[in-house]
Structure formats: structure tokens, C-alpha cells
Amino acid sequence: MNFQPVKGTHDLFGEEMIGMQYVIDVLSATAELYAYKRISTPVLEYTEVFSRGTGGSSDIVRKEMYTFNDKGDRSVTMRPEFTAGVVRSVVSNKMYAEGGDLPLKLYYHGPAFRYERPQLGRYRQFHQFGVEEIGIDSPRADAECIIMAMQSLYMLGFKNLRLKINSIGDEESRNNYRNALKEYFSGKLDEMCEDCHERINLNPLRILDCKVPHDQEIAKGAPKIKDYLSEASESRFYETLSIINDLGIEYELDDSLVRGLDYYSEVVFEIHALSDAGVDYGALCGGGHYGGLVKQLGGPDLAGVGYAMGVERVYNVAKDDGLLSELDTGIDLYVIPVGEEVLDDVFNITEEIRSLGFSVDNPLVSGKLGSAFKKAERRGAKFALILGEDELERGVGQLKNLKTKEQKEIDLNDLENELDEAMKPFDEQEHHHHEEKE
Numbered sequence: 243m244n245f246q247p248v249k250g251t252h253d254l255f256g257e258e259m260i261g262m263q264y265v266i267d268v269l270s271a272t273a274e275l276y277a278y279k280r281i282s283t284p285v286l287e288y289t290e291v292f293s294r295g296t297g298g299s300s301d302i303v304r305k306e307m308y309t310f311n312d313k314g315d316r317s318v319t320m321r322p323e324f325t326a327g328v329v330r331s332v333v334s335n336k337m338y339a340e341g342g343d344l345p346l347k348l349y350y351h352g353p354a355f356r357y358e359r360p361q362l363g364r365y366r367q368f369h370q371f372g373v374e375e376i377g378i379d380s381p382r383a384d385a386e387c388i389i390m391a392m393q394s395l396y397m398l399g400f401k402n403l404r405l406k407i408n409s410i411g412d413e414e415s416r417n418n419y420r421n422a423l424k425e426y427f428s429g430k431l432d433e434m435c436e437d438c439h440e441r442i443n444l445n446p447l448r449i450l451d452c453k454v455p456h457d458q459e460i461a462k463g464a465p466k467i468k469d470y471l472s473e474a475s476e477s478r479f480y481e482t483l484s485i486i487n488d489l490g491i492e493y494e495l496d497d498s499l500v501r502g503l504d505y506y507s508e509v510v511f512e513i514h515a516l517s518d519a520g521v522d523y524g525a526l527c528g529g530g531h532y533g534g535l536v537k538q539l540g541g542p543d544l545a546g547v548g549y550a551m552g553v554e555r556v557y558n559v560a561k562d563d564g565l566l567s568e569l570d571t572g573i574d575l576y577v578i579p580v581g582e583e584v585l586d587d588v589f590n591i592t593e594e595i596r597s598l599g600f601s602v603d604n605p606l607v608s609g610k611l612g613s614a615f616k617k618a619e620r621r622g623a624k625f626a627l628i629l630g631e632d633e634l635e636r637g638v639g640q641l642k643n644l645k646t647k648e649q650k651e652i653d654l655n656d657l658e659n660e661l662d663e664a665m666k667p668f669d670e671q672e673h674h675h676h677e678e679k680e
């Protein structure tokens with residue numbers, strides 16, 4: 243029997259795991275700068291959370307969900323996205339009731355599940371990082387959210403980002419627009435895909451999201467949302483745009499951008515980036531304003547705004563662009579025992595070094611010096627600390643910088659200062675790289 247991971251899922255380890263973690267760390271740190279706090283909700287939700295929250299007309303809910311009945315015969319779904327679950331949590335915990343601490347500013351990351359056709363940048367289990375700001379209805383909040391999304395990608399070192407923005411208006415705008423789309427597409431349905439036959443009745447806006455090339459061609463001639471925006475939606479949209487513009491962030495207006503989830507209203511956006519090598523992994527980020535979602539899930543009538551990023555996609559573009567090449571993946575120190583007799587002492591000294599806050603390992607058995615050095619290298623150690631009987635008797639160790647090959651005797655009774663001193667050039671280097679990136 244040869245077990246493989248489930249189709250569309252992937253194991254994360256080594257370089258990719260370190261890179262993904264770094265991406266999540268930078269995105270989280272940026273969210274913290276904007277005063278967001280982390281929330282973690284269950285992977286499993288009752289199916290209605292998504293069918294009502296994410297919306298019955300979305301492709302996600304219609305075709306892509308991992309839904310099953312549990313042993314108690316309750317229909318549950320592995321989250322295909324976070325927003326509906328986060329809003330469910332806000333309502334279940336009545337977070338809005340906490341002495342008027344609105345807006346809530348929450349960020350999250352973790353795995354999401356969609357039964358899609360696996361391909362480049364598209365998995366069945368993937369990871370999202372995202373934010374939700376709930377309890378504020380303002381073009382300024384919408385703008386801040388979009389700016390934060392851009393800012394967090396700049397923090398990772400991205401340069402050539404394409405920010406696409408559209409407004410899909412308020413309820414009234416969308417109703418008028420849906421009627422116009424219905425009229426336009428109804429004469430052309432014969433040429434269009436099966437899904438679009440359903441979309442025209444469920445929500446004709448979804449047709450604009452269709453990925454079939456011929457359908458996209460037809461959609462190009464469709465009426466434009468901008469001609470159907472109510473006055474209020476139009477002026478709100480321009481206010482958001484002018485705030486973004488004033489900060490010097492470039493954007494493109496894209497009137498075919500409608501987003502795949504039902505809960506959006508007013509401003510919606512996506513961020514794209516081709517890797518330097520020209521590879522397109524798909525949108526890095528999607529988001530927008532939502533009106534009725536909190537109420538839809540049983541809470542008060544609070545608006546919100548948020549976005550979600552695909553962590554694998556962000557990681558892949560960042561890696562291709564060389565933004566992750568300086569990531570420190572190794573350990574500080576590898577202790578090399580010389581001879582069987584020193585193993586106990588080496589064990590204890592290793593623990594002492596750990597308690598000082600340095601990452602360190604040793605082979606636990608004695609062996610050839612050469613193979614111990616190889617191991618140190620494979621662990622990415624900055625230093626090797628060689629300890630033989632003679633050294634231990636004198637209370638010293640041989641500290642070898644594995645990059646410069648310089649070797650120096652250090653005092654084992656003053657390990658903290660000795661190691662701090664030795665690590666200094668590396669610390670400075672790390673700070674330097676960091677500044678360059680930002």
C-alpha cells in the first residue's frame with residue numbers, strides 16, 4: 243500500500259513551511275499595527291452558516307463545500323472561507339455587546355477547504371489569512387482596509403502589485419443591475435455554460451465571474467455596474483477612491499470585478515501580482531464591504547469590511563521574486579562531543595545553552611568528527627561548539643564559526659556573554675536585511 247495525500251492537499255515542511263510561517267508572521271504583525279486582534283474559530287460549522295452567510299448563489303456553496311452529516315446526523319461543513327464563521331462567532335459570543343467596543347477588528351489564519359479542480363495556485367486544502375472589521379459603515383474604514391491589505395504585502399517586499407477596485411453598490415443598485423444583466427444574457431444563454439444557466443436565475447452577477455473563456459467574451463458586452471449605481475453608492479465609492487489615491491496607492495477600476503461571495507456590497511477589491519518570472523498564481527487577495535451579513539446570521543444590523551489572502555499564493559510569488567532568500571532557517575549552535583566520556587556533560591551543557599535562549603542541538607551519541615560537522619552544516623548551524631575531555635577539564639570549549647571557519651576558545655563558565663558576543667554580527671545582519679525589505 244502506497245499512501246498519498248488526499249488529492250488537492252499538500253504537506254507543509256522544510257523551506258515551504260518556514261516561508262509560509264514567515265508570511266503569516268508579517269501579515270499578522272501588520273494587522274496588529276492596525277489594532278487588529280487574532281480570532282480562531284472552528285474548522286467545522288453547521289452548514290447553514292455558509293449556505294446563509296456565504297450565500298446560496300455562490301459557486302463555493304453550490305459546488306465546492308466539504309459537507310457531511312456527523313454521527314448525530316447534523317449537517318456540518320469544513321469552512322470554505324472564514325468570514326461567515328467569524329461573523330457567526332461575533333454573533334454567538336455577542337461581541338458587539340461588550341460595552342460599545344465597536345468596531346471589532348479581528349484577524350485570522352488557518353486552513354480552508356474547497357472542492358475545486360487542483361491546479362497551479364489552487365488547492366482543496368489551502369490557507370487563508372484575513373481580517374474583518376465589524377460595526378462600522380464608512381468609506382474611510384473601507385479605504386483603510388484596502389490600504390492595510392496593500393501595506394501588509396509591501397511589508398513582505400512586494401513591489402509590483404495590481405490593486406483592482408469596483409463598486410457593486412447598495413441593494414437598490416444591485417437590484418437594478420441584476421435586471422439589466424438578466425435581460426442582456428437571456429438572449430445569449432444558448433451559447434453559454436451550464437453553470438451560467440443556473441446563475442442567471444440565482445444571481446446574474448455571478449455570470450461576470452464565470453471562468454469559461456467564451457462566456458467571458460460574452461460578458462464583455464454586458465451592461466456595466468457603474469451605470470446602475472445609486473447616487474449614494476457612487477459618492478461613497480469616490481470617497482473611498484480619493485482616500486486611497488491621496489496616499490499615493492495606485493489602483494485600477496475594474497467593472498467586471500464582482501467577487502464570488504454573496505455578502506458583498508459597495509466597494510470590492512482584489513490584489514494581483516505576477517511573479518518576476520511571469521507566473522500567475524491567481525489573485526493574492528480578495529475582499530470588500532458587506533452590509534447584511536451580521537443580520538443574516540442572527541445579529542444586529544452591523545456592516546463590515548474585510549479581506550482574505552491565499553497564503554500559498556503569497557508565499558509562491560514572494561519566493562519566486564526572491565523575497566524569502568534571506569530567511570534564517572538554521573539553528574544557532576551545534577555541540578559536538580568528542581568521545582563517549584563527555585556525552586553526559588555535553589547533554590547538560592546543551593540544556594544550559596537552550597535555557598539561555600539559543601537554538602542548539604547535539605548528536606546524543608559520539609561519532610566521527612567529520613560526520614558531526616556535516617550534521618551541523620545540514621542543520622544550518624552558525625557555530626559548532628566542540629567539547630572533548632581536555633576542554634571540559636579546563637572549563638572551556640572550541641567555538642567554530644562555520645561560515646568564516648574562525649575558531650576561538652570560550653569560557654564555559656561565562657557561556658551567556660561568550661555566546662551573546664559571538665552572535666552579535668549575525669544579529670546585526672538580520673536587522674540589516676529587515677530594514678532593506680521594508
Ligand code: ATP
Binds near residue numbers: 358364525551552553
Ligand atoms: P479565485 O477567483 O482565484 O477562485 P476566490 O475569489 O474564489 O479566488 P476568495 O474566496 O476571495 O477567492 O479567497 C481569498 C483568497 O484565497 C484568494 O484571493 C486566493 O488567494 C485564495 N484562494 C481561494 N481559493 C483558493 C484555492 N482553491 N487554493 C489556494 N488559494 C485559494
Ligand code: MG
Binds near residue numbers: 502
Ligand atoms: Mg474561487
